[in-house]
Amino acid sequence: MxxxxxxxxxxxxxxxxxxxxxxxxxxxxxxxxxxxxxxxxxxxxxxxxxxxxxxxxxxxxxxxxxxxxxxxxxxxxxxxxxxxxxxxxxxxxxxxxxxxxxxxxxxxxxxxxxxxxxxxxxxxxxxxxxxxxxxxxxxxxxxxxxxxxxxxxxxxxxxxxxxxxxxxxxxxxxxxxxxxxxxxxxxxxxxxxxxxxxxxxxxxxxxxxxxxxxxxxxxxxxxxxxxxxxxxxxxxxxxxxxxxxxxxxxxxxxxxxxxxxxxxxxxxxxxxxxxxxxxxxxxxxxxxxxxxxxxxxxxxxxxxxxxxxxxxxxxxxxxxxxxxxxxxxxxxGTGGHSIPLRARDRDHATIPGTSTPISHGGESNAGQSSTEDGADGEFGRHTDQNADRKLIELYLSDHLTGATAGLERIERMEEAFADTPVFRQISEVADKIRRERALLVQIIDDLGLKRKPYRQALAWLGEHAGRVKLNNRIISRSPMTLVLEAELMRSAVMGKLGGWQALHDNAETMGLDPTIFATLQEEAWQQIATLDEVHEYARRRAFRHDISTFGPQNSEES
Missing domain, CATH: 3.40.50.720 (NAD(P)-binding Rossmann-like Domain)
Structure with missing residues (x-):
């Protein structure tokens, strides 16, 4: 049957x-x-x-x-x-x-x-x-x-x-x-x-x-x-x-x-x-x-x-x-292989088309240093001796800060726009961004670098403070919010794309597998295309009285 x-x-x-x-x-x-x-x-x-x-x-x-x-x-x-x-x-x-x-x-x-x-x-x-x-x-x-x-x-x-x-x-x-x-x-x-x-x-x-x-x-x-x-x-x-x-x-x-x-x-x-x-x-x-x-x-x-x-x-x-x-x-923090069952934290550091270990040697420095509290650990053992540790650490930390803010924003969108036809697209982008942030944390740990958590905390606070905008609405949701949020997320993904490009071109120097970052670049372009769909849906109805942004839509409207 x-x-x-x-x-x-x-x-x-x-x-x-x-x-x-x-x-x-x-x-x-x-x-x-x-x-x-x-x-x-x-x-x-x-x-x-x-x-x-x-x-x-x-x-x-x-x-x-x-x-x-x-x-x-x-x-x-x-x-x-x-x-x-x-x-x-x-x-x-x-x-x-x-x-x-x-x-x-x-x-x-x-x-x-x-x-x-x-x-x-x-x-x-x-x-x-x-x-x-x-x-x-x-x-x-x-x-x-x-x-x-x-x-x-x-x-x-x-x-x-x-x-x-x-x-x-x-x-x-x-x-x-x-x-x-x-x-x-x-x-x-x-x-x-x-x-x-x-x-x-x-x-x-x-x-x-x-x-x-x-x-x-x-x-x-x-x-x-x-x-x-x-x-x-x-x-x-x-x-x-x-x-x-x-x-x-x-x-x-x-x-x-x-x-x-x-x-x-x-x-x-x-x-x-x-x-x-x-x-x-x-x-x-x-x-x-x-x-x-x-x-x-x-x-x-x-x-x-x-x-x-x-x-x-x-x-x-x-x-x-x-x-x-x-x-x-x-x-x-156990989870499964669907978005509802997703794991909580680092265990979700998987990207479709890639697999760990991410370093060429198949060895990780994770656990050798307390990178969250700023203690120095052994720099990646497969890293080129000419690599500038401080600049790499600062660059990765800045991108982790951006990933933190981006994840907070896309998860807020996932919650706020669950009653729209583009919820699926938003949720799938959110899931990918969660995975990518976890992978970035793994890279920083594997290289024995510092995460600089105070930067991520400031990014979290900044993103939450940025939500305090009325869009001419005090109680109800403004249809313009989805337009603005989609635009901000597209910009954030473009910034992330630059990070994956930089890491791809310097992967050998850091002892990392460049194919991972090639895959992540393709993922970023797909996310931009998906956010374009979200933006198109939102902008076509945000400035009109006769079409609703939220709630059930018929096929012609959506």
Whole structure:
């Protein structure tokens, strides 16, 4: 059979692809995502791929038409796409979760697909304070103060109506608990905690106390691999209805404290924690809002018996082991080979078409010197003795400063313009710039040079200060902003191109591989061309009242 997976690059999607590859009954897989992963890496390398926006920034007709064409010849559609960030764009989140589900389901019906599997969530359930395990018959009214829960409950209502309107289509609902795996560690940190929570410090020791809200008694989780096998089992059995998917054990305050190394638990009034979380979210210190806490203390404990009986499914990982793997991955900054699953820091220093080591000798000075704090290390052992260390160090440090500012700007664009048809282009450029900055750090370290971090800090501050421009708008976004941001990023990439050219021509002198910088020059030209597309989109609508820059666009407008 042929299976289409919508939302195939995230935490759940990656695990589902892996499980489907191991399922003999599945002959071929069509993977669909707005942004393509590294299709040379598993599990993405054995799929057909399509880039489709299910409704975030295109209108209903275009989304359904693209999906309908993609679903031609498909036996089962698995719908996994959802969005929880940016939190500030409430309409965008609803369009993806609620309307996106409607577009996928309607397109599947129009294409003659016989089986639709949708990932709903534990978040769709109504509040329960009893503590007894609840089966799938528990009401799915959601938690009113959690926008994610409200949207997932609305998604359930749509599926109720869809099942009545299309009785010939088997509809399966998978309701997972929190989904943990090492590959999703950096993604989960970004989406829920944010980059200001220093989880990497857990490698230095156990936190002395673990503050928890007094009403948070249990947390349910499932390892992503177990979730993937549940979806694969649903594909094979074609069982209708809803299925709770969670590990057999639950996480308690004591078990979480043990996993963290024996921290002392401090119980705080839930209202106090909620107020603190709301304030932290509003100031940008934490990515998730207080609604996530409301959901965590209110949802029922799920009973997974039906999945075991009707799907023949058994979890192979405990919730404790899944959380332990997740925390270990957060400490290390672990990630995968898609933009949503990208690793946190230096581990992402890979450029398509290149490989490490970058020096001719295959040896690195990394670790021989503390380049971040300015301590001198051994200059590259394969560097020409006539090379001027101070000038090379200053030049590379200046380009790292520029890369820092450029990355801050493009990531801000990635967040601010997620509801435009050019989000994919912006996000793909951002991913390349992240990789290139990490590679530049690696070059500086391998040569035993100083990074001069105070320069990067000033660049970060300067870029953030530069955002304080009104463009004649105080609350709403100005359509002119995207025009200006695209122009600034094009200029920054042109400056970066000059850096790669200089490094290419002096690579032999520094003992580096010049082919890397030839590849990076080609990448820079491609980024400029992509930013030209972004600029063209923005400039054609920024100065008019009759065409919107943000929100769903039809094919003629975009």
């Amino acid at each position: 042929r299976v289409a997976v919508v939302g195939a690059t995230g935490n759940a999607g990656t695990a589902v692809l892996s499980a489907l590859h191991k399922t003999p009954e599945v002959d071929s897989i069509l993977a669909i995502a707005r942004r393509a992963p590294d299709i040379e890496k598993a599990p993405y390398n054995a799929c057909d791929w399509a880039s489709i926006d299910i409704g975030g920034a295109v209108d209903e007709d275009e989304a359904r038409a693209d999906l309908r064409a993609a679903f031609d010849g498909v036996d089962t559609v698995i719908h996994l796409a959802w969005l929880i960030q940016p939190n500030s764009q409430r309409d965008l989140l609803r369009r993806v979760i609620v309307l996106g589900t409607a577009h996928v389901a309607q397109a599947a019906a129009e294409a003659g697909v016989g089986h639709l599997i949708v990932a709903t969530s534990i978040a769709s359930y109504s509040p329960d304070s009893g503590g007894e395990p609840r089966d799938e018959s528990w009401p799915t009214g959601g938690i009113p103060t959690s926008h994610y829960s409200v949207d997932k409950a609305t998604q359930e209502r749509f599926l109720d109506d869809f099942s009545l309107a299309y009785p010939q289509i088997t509809v399966t609902r998978i309701r997972p608990a929190l989904i943990f795996q090492a590959l999703a560690s950096s993604e989960i940190q970004r989406y829920f905690l944010g980059d200001k929570v220093p989880l990497h410090l857990l490698s230095k020791g156990t936190p002395p106390v673990l503050p928890l809200p007094e009403d948070l008694d249990t947390i349910q989780a499932v390892h992503a691999d177990d979730l993937g096998t549940a979806f694969a089992a649903a594909v094979v059995t074609r069982a209708p209805g809803a299925f709770n998917i969670c590990a057999d054990d639950t996480l308690t305050a004591d078990s979480v404290a043990t996993i963290l190394g024996g921290s002392r638990i401090v119980r705080l009034p839930t209202a106090l924690v909620r107020t603190a979380l709301a304030a932290s979210h509003k100031t940008g210190m934490v990515a998730m809002d207080e609604g996530w806490l409301d959901m965590g203390v209110s949802v029922p404990v799920m009973d997974n018996s039906r999945a075991k009986t009707e799907l023949g499914w058994q979890p192979q990982h405990s919730a404790a082991d899944a959380l332990r793997e997740l925390i270990d991955g957060m400490v290390k």
